[in-house]
Amino acid sequence: MLRSLADTPLFLGAAILTAFNDNALMTYLASLVPDLEPNLKLAVVQGAVTGGGLTIIANGPNPGATTCCRG
Numbered sequence: 090m091l092r093s094l095a096d097t098p099l100f101l102g103a104a105i106l107t108a109f110n111d112n113a114l115m116t117y118l119a120s121l122v123p124d125l126e127p128n129l130k131l132a133v134v135q136g137a138v139t140g141g142g143l144t145i146i147a148n149g150p151n152p153g154a155t156t157c158c159r160g
Contacts, residue, residue: 100136104137
């Protein structure tokens with residue numbers, strides 16, 4: 090399925106999926122696809138990095154920063 094996608098759809102799919110999946114796992118699994126072109130591997134990595142801030146954990150508040158600096 091990954092080999093049938095072009096760069097842009099693969100990038101967007103990786104960016105969306107990274108909100109629900111682990112970036113490292115997704116990029117590792119894409120690296121295991123036999124004969125996947127380097128530009129498609131790059132699209133997966135770029136999508137994972139771009140979408141990395143979409144996860145709930147990444148966007149969660151930092152309680153240490155909000156409580157320690159009150160004057």
